[in-house]
């Protein structure tokens with residue numbers, strides 16, 4: 001810890017001491033129990049907790065033990081477990097190829113350097129040759145009268161888009177329409193058969209070299225056809241922006257011109273490209289079994305105990321992958337042993353200091369988050385308690401206590417009463433609540449809360465935040481560049497135990513207040529997401 005951070009920490013402790021009588025500010029956590037859980041879950045022996053792996057099963061056995069110690073009741077389909085079946089999809093690269101054809105010549109693409117086949121969305125082996133059409137950000141957002149597909153012939157075409165959204169589209173709305181399911185609905189009805197997604201250089205967390213390094217890691221989807229969202233999507237390709245100029249050869253535009261506009265979130269043109277894409281994708285499938293964990297703390301109010309507040313986190317991570325500096329185990333300490341540890345720690349604390357909560361609480365540790373929010377999608381689609389009885393989801397994913405907690409970023413802050421309450425509780429601990437300052441990162445739909453939102457359940461996710469332009473911003477930027485989804489997200493990295501403990505205090509108080517409130521949380525009437533609660 002630097003001297004400056006120490007000074008900040010001391011300053012932030014002063015109000016607690018002065019206002020020690022205020023019930024919200026006495027800390028219930030010390031950071032050590034949290035860290036002990038993280039150390040267990042992120043140990044090399046758990047091999048990065050990949051969905052369906054022995055390592056994740058060990059992590060689950062440990063979590064069940066913690067839930068039992070905390071006196072929780074099993075609330076899965078099989079004890080604490082809710083079994084989930086997956087289809088694993090893998091591209092056989094030696095038998096596959098991608099090429100661009102145009103101006104009478106064929107240019108073979110390098111999977112490592114140019115573009116690779118996304119196994120998540122390419123579910124069957126396929127050979128095709130299709131014309132390409134550039135569609136800007138590829139968004140159709142009726143609420144904002146945006147239709148980037150309008151006037152373009154997409155029938156039998158593969159569309160090319162750059163990730164991101166125009167600046168005048170509110171974050172939540174933009175995030176929602178960038179989910180694969182929503183995106184595909186519009187593209188499918190326009191007749192498209194495939195997608196080429198160019199990463200937006202202005203919003204890349206992870207450098208291309210590291211993304212491409214793990215491209216052959218198998219992907220998964222839920223085996224249950226109820227959850228299949230991309231019917232008719234034949235090929236999905238992820239494109240390196242550094243190689244994207246080739247896609248625009250012979251058109252009236254260049255990629256550098258597009259990227260410059262996209263950087264400032266300006267509107268983009270749409271037009272047919274002069275090259276077509278030749279695909280030979282060899283896909284291999286197999287079944288994988290895993291499970292969510294569900295534990296219940298029964299409420300004490302005779303009526304409200306039949307309602308549930310969910311505290312969720314994903315226990316899975318990405319497992320063993322390509323070596324970085326000789327290390328192949330992607331330990332996932334912050335992503336998301338850290339969040340799982342909060343769930344276990346809060347459960348234990350509520351046993352040590354019972355609060356007689358009115359509503360029941362579900363402690364939920366999901367699988368398959370790294371495969372595309374799949375475990376939570378399954379739980380929210382097939383909950384082990386009636387869906388209507390779930391009043392809220394408080395989700396924790398990679399909350400990053402790597403600097404002192406002075407600012408709390410609340411995803412969903414402006415969307416519901418739960419967001420408002422999260423901000424109030426945060427403030428009661430002397431921490432400043434803020435909405436997502438980096439909408440381009442799409443965080444609102446990038447973790448498990450989105451599975452609940454989609455089923456109409458008010459949700460929030462909170463992360464340690466920073467002021468734009470502050471030194472802390474660089475700490476986070478570096479963390480994302482060097483540790484996010486890398487073997488170095490392990491227990492040898494610096495963390496701030498006080499920051500983690502304060503975070504736990506805030507989560508605990510939000511959970512208690514939500515469980516005890518007279519009324520269940522509601523979406524704000526003008527929130528885009530209110531629609532799911534009404535369907």
Ligand SMILES: [Zn+2]
Nearest residue numbers: 335336370485
């Ligand atoms: Zn992750």
